[in-house]
Amino acid sequence: MCLAIPGKILSIQEADSLMDRSGRVSFGGIVKEVQLGYVPEAQVGDYVNVHVGFAICIIDEKEAMETLRIYEKMNGIVML
Amino acid sequence: MKFIDEYRDAEAIKKILPQIHAVITQQWNIMEICGGQTHAFLRHGIDELLPDQITLLHGPGCPVCVTPLQQIDKAIELAAMENVILCSFGDMVRVPGSREDLLSVKARGGDVHIVYSPIDALKVAENNPAKEVVFFAIGFETTAPANAMVILQAAAKKQRNFTALCSQVVVPAAMEVILSSPTNKVDGFLAAGHVCSVMGYHEYIPLAQKYKTPIVVTGFEPVDLLHGVLACVRQLQGKRYEVENQYRRSVTRAGNVSAQEMINKVFRLVDWPWRGIGVIPRSGLVLRDDYAEFDAEKRFQLHNISAQESKECIAGLILQGVKKPPDCPQFGAVCTPDHPLGATMVSSEGACAAYYNYKR
Ligand code: SF4
Numbered sequence: 001m002c003l004a005i006p007g008k009i010l011s012i013q014e015a016d017s018l019m020d021r022s023g024r025v026s027f028g029g030i031v032k033e034v035q036l037g038y039v040p041e042a043q044v045g046d047y048v049n050v051h052v053g054f055a056i057c058i059i060d061e062k063e064a065m066e067t068l069r070i071y072e073k074m075n076g077i078v079m080l
Numbered sequence: 081m082k083f084i085d086e087y088r089d090a091e092a093i094k095k096i097l098p099q100i101h102a103v104i105t106q107q108w109n110i111m112e113i114c115g116g117q118t119h120a121f122l123r124h125g126i127d128e129l130l131p132d133q134i135t136l137l138h139g140p141g142c143p144v145c146v147t148p149l150q151q152i153d154k155a156i157e158l159a160a161m162e163n164v165i166l167c168s169f170g171d172m173v174r175v176p177g178s179r180e181d182l183l184s185v186k187a188r189g190g191d192v193h194i195v196y197s198p199i200d201a202l203k204v205a206e207n208n209p210a211k212e213v214v215f216f217a218i219g220f221e222t223t224a225p226a227n228a229m230v231i232l233q234a235a236a237k238k239q240r241n242f243t244a245l246c247s248q249v250v251v252p253a254a255m256e257v258i259l260s261s262p263t264n265k266v267d268g269f270l271a272a273g274h275v276c277s278v279m280g281y282h283e284y285i286p287l288a289q290k291y292k293t294p295i296v297v298t299g300f301e302p303v304d305l306l307h308g309v310l311a312c313v314r315q316l317q318g319k320r321y322e323v324e325n326q327y328r329r330s331v332t333r334a335g336n337v338s339a340q341e342m343i344n345k346v347f348r349l350v351d352w353p354w355r356g357i358g359v360i361p362r363s364g365l366v367l368r369d370d371y372a373e374f375d376a377e378k379r380f381q382l383h384n385i386s387a388q389e390s391k392e393c394i395a396g397l398i399l400q401g402v403k404k405p406p407d408c409p410q411f412g413a414v415c416t417p418d419h420p421l422g423a424t425m426v427s428s429e430g431a432c433a434a435y436y437n438y439k440r
Binding site for chain 1: 082083084086092095096099114116141143169196197198199200219220222223225226229232233236272274275277278300303307326328329330331336338339342429
């Protein structure tokens, strides 16, 4: 149930109320309409995690890269 | 970067795994709260890569599994009503109530719609003005903002034929029940990443301190899960009991504040019964009085049948990490996904279903 899938925002339909803010989001090529009211600062090109049709957070690309770098550094060395 | 493949990378797995083997010196029980993570562990075979000293316990983070029998019976009663369309997430329709499930009501002519999003349920209401449309609003903190938003949309649109039957719960209250129990076996927790995307992780800090239990906020891909286990084992071995955030790309300490505000605007916390576990103080989210007109329990005269649990099913013990699915004598014999005795065997996040699908 708490599954949330990362997708890339292709376009945004701005609205007077955040209740009506939506956009088209691509999930590896499959495009769906997604509610964007909970990520008011999200822009076209951003990745968001989408749960039951709602974006619940923007994925932070910098943090993602940094986490991946941690794994690279683990090469053979045991880090405590 | 697509934020999926990078976290399924065999190279990264090969780098993290030896770290876990290198630091571990004793037996630890680690519980992943979220049923989605239980399935990910078993589906990818990650549990088999871990050192033997680690026992994974599977937590209560499966909304379908913990929805009380009374609420399922109410949904069934509603679905059987002449002028009602009941909208439910797909997982819920095969969960056994006291006497039957929603699917059998549908087979008898009850109007049950399976929806992917709460928004779809509201659309059903707009498209069927002559019918009463009830949305079975289940979920944890991840889903509550979506449920809250459609209630607000329904209020704005004055969609008077739309109501919600709520069964929403919050995670930290259940963790406290597990940790404070005399039968508790959990040494460390992996907290559910997407619950924390919404709520942040500040709520977990007092729990980690009070019960001297590390809590690692963890994502859902194989690399995330291994990294979460590593962080948890490192803390346990070093006698540290902190909240750590493995899932930084999607979780901040404060979480999604506007989503939290919306949950608080529409719902309030009440003592709530969890299926198989019992009443947990301040763990359920129900509609505030301002939105009472969208409350199915107020709109309809529903019977509070004293629901009967199957005596053979030990799902409650499994959800608290006291037992594991193969410990259940019914598992795979009497109880299968086609003939489930408990919700944990049907839900796509249920621990019994995970063992049935991946470990037989
Ligand atoms: S195997 Fe079936 S009967 Fe046993 S605990 Fe799981 S759901 Fe209940």
